[in-house]
Amino acid sequence: MERMVPERSEGEGPGASAAGPVADEVAPALRESPSSAPPPAEASEAHSAEPSGEAGSPAPSVPAPVAAAPAPVAPATETVDDADEGGPARMRAIDLLGPSRQDVIRGRREEEEAASEVPVKHADVIAFANQKGGVAKTTTTLNLAVSFAEEGYRVLCVDLDPQGNLTMSQGIDPDKVEKSLYDVLVHDMPLSEIIVKREIDIAVASIDLAGAEIAMSTKIGRERSLEKALKEVAGDYDFVCIDTPPSLGLLTINALTAANKVIVPVQCEYLSMRGLVQLQNTLRMIQENLNPDVKIEGILPTMLDTRTVHAKEAVEILEENFGDLVFRSRIRKAIKFAEAPVKGSSVLKYDPESNAANYYRELAKEVLANESAE
Numbered sequence: 001m002e003r004m005v006p007e008r009s010e011g012e013g014p015g016a017s018a019a020g021p022v023a024d025e026v027a028p029a030l031r032e033s034p035s036s037a038p039p040p041a042e043a044s045e046a047h048s049a050e051p052s053g054e055a056g057s058p059a060p061s062v063p064a065p066v067a068a069a070p071a072p073v074a075p076a077t078e079t080v081d082d083a084d085e086g087g088p089a090r091m092r093a094i095d096l097l098g099p100s101r102q103d104v105i106r107g108r109r110e111e112e113e114a115a116s117e118v119p120v121k122h123a124d125v126i127a128f129a130n131q132k133g134g135v136a137k138t139t140t141t142l143n144l145a146v147s148f149a150e151e152g153y154r155v156l157c158v159d160l161d162p163q164g165n166l167t168m169s170q171g172i173d174p175d176k177v178e179k180s181l182y183d184v185l186v187h188d189m190p191l192s193e194i195i196v197k198r199e200i201d202i203a204v205a206s207i208d209l210a211g212a213e214i215a216m217s218t219k220i221g222r223e224r225s226l227e228k229a230l231k232e233v234a235g236d237y238d239f240v241c242i243d244t245p246p247s248l249g250l251l252t253i254n255a256l257t258a259a260n261k262v263i264v265p266v267q268c269e270y271l272s273m274r275g276l277v278q279l280q281n282t283l284r285m286i287q288e289n290l291n292p293d294v295k296i297e298g299i300l301p302t303m304l305d306t307r308t309v310h311a312k313e314a315v316e317i318l319e320e321n322f323g324d325l326v327f328r329s330r331i332r333k334a335i336k337f338a339e340a341p342v343k344g345s346s347v348l349k350y351d352p353e354s355n356a357a358n359y360y361r362e363l364a365k366e367v368l369a370n371e372s373a374e
Helices: 019-032 040-048 101-116 137-150 181-187 207-215 222-230 250-258 270-289 309-325 336-343 355-373
Strands: 124-128 155-159 195-197 201-203 239-243 261-267 295-302
Touching: 124 137, 124 250, 137 155, 137 239, 137 261, 137 295, 137 355, 181 207, 181 222, 207 250, 222 250, 250 270, 261 270, 270 295, 270 309, 295 309, 295 355, 336 355
Parallel strands: 124 239, 124 261, 155 201, 155 239, 261 295
Antiparallel strands: 195 201
C-alpha cells in the first residue's frame, strides 16, 4: 500500500488528497479489465489513507468503484484466440467432438413429435373375438369386410388364426404361403409384403402362426407387435378386420391391443355365451394395461335356428344381460355359408341374392350407422 499511496509532501496544501494518484493508477487497470475489482482489504486501506479536506472536519466520502459485470462467456462454437501468445487461433475440445447420443435421440424425438401433429386418417380396426370355437368368427370377418367393400370402403382383412381359414376362404392355400403374419410378428417384416389382393386385401396366415406365441415369448413389447405392424398401412384403409384364433392367448391379445372395436360373434347356445363372460374379463385387463380405447362394438347372434326354443331363449338371455350391445341383425343358419369357402369366395360373391348375403349387408349398415352416430 505504500507504493499505491505515497506520503504527502509538506508542500501540498491541506485540500490535497491522496486519492488522486490512487485513482490515476487504478483507473487504467479498470479500463483494461472491467471484471477485475480491487480486493476488499486493499480498497478499505486506500479509503482510510485519504486525509480529511479540513482540520476537524470529516473527509468527503468517495464512492467505492463498482465492479463491472462479468464478461460474457464465449459460446462453445467460437475459437480461442491465441494472438497474445503468437500462435494461431485454436478450436475448443467440444468442437472436435461429434453430437452426443442424447442429442441424436432428442432430435429424433422432436421430429416424431412434429410429425405426430399432422392429422392422419387412420383405419377403424375391428377385432372379431370369442375363445369359443365354431361361432362363425371367420365367416363374419370375411363377409362383413366384403359388405364394407360393396359400400365403397377400403378394407383389409388380417388372418391371425393359425388354421388359416380366412386365407383359405379367399382361395389361398395356407400351406403354400411363403411369407405370412408369422414373419410380421416374429421377424418384424413389413405388413405390406404379405398382403394379397382378392375380393378384399388380406394379410395371409400359415400354420407357422401356431409357433408364434413361443417365438414371441422373449420379445420386448410382444403384445404390441400387430399394432406396430398396422401403422404402416393405417392410412391406406378405412377398415381393418382381424380374425382371431379360438383362444385368449398372445395372438388374441395382440388383436385386442391393436383394435379400437370388438365384435363378438356368439352362437345361440349356452356354452357359447359362457365364453362371452371370459372374454369380458380379458378385455377389461387389456383396457387397464394395454389399450384403454378398445371397446365392444356389439354382440352378434350367429347360427340362429328360429325353429328351436333354446335358440330363442339364448337371444333373450343376451338381450337381458347386454341390452343395446346386442346387434339387431341376426345371422341365421344357411347352407350357403358352408358352400362359399369351397369356391374360395365370400357368400356375397358366391350367391349375391341369397338371404345369407343379405344378413351381412344388414349388419354392415348397422355398424356403419353406429359409427356415424359417434
